[in-house]
Amino acid sequence: xxxxxxxxxxxxxxxxxxxxxxxxxxxxxxxxxxxxxxxxxxxxxxxxxxxxxxxxxxxxxxxxxxxxxxxxxxxxxxxxxxxxxxxxxxxxxxxxxxxxxxxxxxxxxxxxxxxxxxxxxxxxxxxxxxxxxxxxxxxxxxxxxxxxxxxxxxxxxxxxxxxxxxxxxxxxxxxxxxxxxxxxxxxxxxxxxxxxxxxxxxxxxxxxxxxxxxxxxxxxxxxxxxxxxxxxxxxxxxxxxxxxxxxxxxxxxxxxxxxxxxxxxxxxxxxxxxxxxxxxxxxxxxxxxxxxxxxxxxxxxxxxxxxxxxxxxxxxxxxxxxxxxxxxxxxxxxxxxxxxxxxxxxxxxxxxxxxxxxxxxxxxxxxxxxxxxxxxxxxxxxxxxxxxxxxxxxxxxxxxxxxxxxxxxxxxxxxxxxxxxxx
Numbered sequence: 001x002x003x004x005x006x007x008x009x010x011x012x013x014x015x016x017x018x019x020x021x022x023x024x025x026x027x028x029x030x031x032x033x034x035x036x037x038x039x040x041x042x043x044x045x046x047x048x049x050x051x052x053x054x055x056x057x058x059x060x061x062x063x064x065x066x067x068x069x070x071x072x073x074x075x076x077x078x079x080x081x082x083x084x085x086x087x088x089x090x091x092x093x094x095x096x097x098x099x100x101x102x103x104x105x106x107x108x109x110x111x112x113x114x115x116x117x118x119x120x121x122x123x124x125x126x127x128x129x130x131x132x133x134x135x136x137x138x139x140x141x142x143x144x145x146x147x148x149x150x151x152x153x154x155x156x157x158x159x160x161x162x163x164x165x166x167x168x169x170x171x172x173x174x175x176x177x178x179x180x181x182x183x184x185x186x187x188x189x190x191x192x193x194x195x196x197x198x199x200x201x202x203x204x205x206x207x208x209x210x211x212x213x214x215x216x217x218x219x220x221x222x223x224x225x226x227x228x229x230x231x232x233x234x235x236x237x238x239x240x241x242x243x244x245x246x247x248x249x250x251x252x253x254x255x256x257x258x259x260x261x262x263x264x265x266x267x268x269x270x271x272x273x274x275x276x277x278x279x280x281x282x283x284x285x286x287x288x289x290x291x292x293x294x295x296x297x298x299x300x301x302x303x304x305x306x307x308x309x310x311x312x313x314x315x316x317x318x319x320x321x322x323x324x325x326x327x328x329x330x331x332x333x334x335x336x337x338x339x340x341x342x343x344x345x346x347x348x349x350x351x352x353x354x355x356x357x358x359x360x361x362x363x364x365x366x367x368x369x370x371x372x373x374x375x376x377x378x379x380x381x382x383x384x385x386x387x388x389x390x391x392x393x394x395x396x397x398x399x400x401x402x403x404x405x406x407x408x409x410x411x412x413x414x415x416x417x418x419x420x421x422x423x
Contacts, residue, residue, distance in 0.1 A: 013096035014086035016378040017109060021091070023371045024063030026121045028166055030128075030245060032106050033117075034060045036093070037069075039101040044069035047076035060126075067091035093378075111385055114377045115286035119293050120166035122345060122370060127239035127248065130164040130232055132222040133157060133172075137423040146417065155420035156338070159211075161218045164235060167252050167293055171206065171214050176251060178207045178214070179396040184238075184247035186395075195238035199231060209404035216405035219413035250391055259390035261292035266388055268298050271306050275313045279386045281322045282379040287349040288388075295342050296333040308332060322381040323353025344369030353381065 018025055018033075027033045037058035045052040055065045070091050073079045079088075079100065088094050098108055109117070125131065135146035135153035144150040160170040162177060169176035181203060185192050193200045202221070206214055221227040238244050253259040265288040269280045280288070291297055298305055312328050313319060320328070326349055335342035347366035350356045352375045358366070 013094065015095045016087050016092045017095060017098060017114065018062050018378060019092040019376045020062040020067050021376060024061050025376060026124060027060045027062060027117045028120055028126050029060035030126065031060065032109065034058045035106065036098060036102055037066060040066065040069050040073065043101060044072040048072050111282040111285060111379060111383065112388065114379060115282065115289050118286050118372065118374065118377045119290045121372060122290065123166055123168040125163060125165055125168065127165050127245050128236040130162060130235035132162055132218065132228065133160045134219055134222050134417055135420060140423055153416045153420040154423045156423055158420045161215055165239060165248055171218060173211060176257065179251045179394050180248050181207050182396045182399070183251050183394050184244050187247060188243045191241065191243060195241065196234045199234055205404035208399065208401055210401050213403050213405040216409045216413055219417055220409035223412055251394055253389065253391045254394050255390050256393040256397055258292040261297040262288050262388045263390045264298040264302065268302055268306065272309055272313065275310055279384040281381040282383050282385055283349055283352065283374040283381050284322060284326065285385045286374050286379050287326050290345055294345065295335045298333065305332060321353055321355045323350050323356045326350060327356060340365055341369060348372050349374050
């Protein structure tokens with residue numbers, strides 16, 4: 001049976017962009033992918049003499065409906081002649097199919113975009129979705145959360161407070177949400193007032209507040225059902241704006257955020273290039289991005305890590321495969337947070353390498369967490385990426401923050417919520 005790894009080596013017209021082989025690929029409803037889906041569904045319906053609605057909504061989730069539409073399109077000319085012998089015949093979205101269905105001005109999703117989409121698929125929240133993280137875990141004894149009536153508060157991430165968007169931006173220790181708001185307002189004055197309306201003053205205090213203040217402000221909103229839903233609706237409006245989505249991407253690509261972490265990975269591989277004889281691969285790139293989002297990354301002083309990797313590369317006459325090198329690098333950069341989840345995510349970047357045999361336990365964690373493969377996003381270890389476009393700092397770190405929570409907000413948050421237990 002031809003799997004994703006088998007079809008990822010195609011090039012040119014038949015190069016794979018996406019291959020939903022059993023696991024839906026959640027790519028986001030705001031990008032060009034949903035536009036491609038609609039064009040595909042329209043073409044498939046025309047081929048089969050039906051309605052595009054039979055394939056569902058063009059929602060940025062490539063699953064069985066999308067795969068079925070690809071197969072239906074191949075029953076028509078000229079699609080049958082152009083794609084019948086290639087990966088599209090297995091249900092893959094290829095470069096040729098994208099160009100056949102999309103206007104010329106819509107660019108192909110490149111390796112950087114698809115690598116980011118892989119991390120989005122794991123985080124699972126689109127630009128218009130926000131989640132409060134207070135007491136989000138269940139009591140191991142009762143199986144209930146605090147919001148469901150349990151008198152105890154459990155949290156597996158007590159400092160995140162709120163999660164939003166495709167990279168899992170939080171309002172807690174990393175303050176990514178505040179940075180995105182800050183960036184969007186910098187570029188587009190009054191955009192916060194337009195999106196948040198009555199809660200405009202609240203989000204300004206979030207941007208300017210200390211971490212403890214942010215916790216009090218958001219907890220007071222979360223504990224109040226009406227304000228909680230109002231903020232969710234406001235974030236949905238905010239995240240749906242193209243200007244905000246641009247600010248979101250700029251914050252994550254900034255030197256003082258994940259962009260700086262990704263740059264360290266590229267610096268590491270550049271130092272090792274005389275031994276490797278290559279740049280990072282597309283799957284390396286996706287591994288770097290996902291590690292920057294959720295996991296450990298190379299330290300500022302990489303001299304010790306460079307030495308260890310150099311010895312690993314030259315220990316035998318046969319150089320390690322890209323997957324073997326990623327596996328060893330992951331072992332040298334262990335995650336101190338959600339250890340098993342990180343193992344399961346790392347497997348996504350190892351499973352396509354035929355030289356790697358994962359343990360049964362590791363495979364079970366991978367299957368339970370996602371079952372995704374880097375090759376399902378058209379990423380390959382046969383193609384290379386020389387650099388990542390890191391942007392300048394957002395300037396948010398220079399903003400002087402203060403205790404911006406109102407006394408009523410500090411009192412509104414229950415004591416049990418302020419000191420959650422670990423599940």
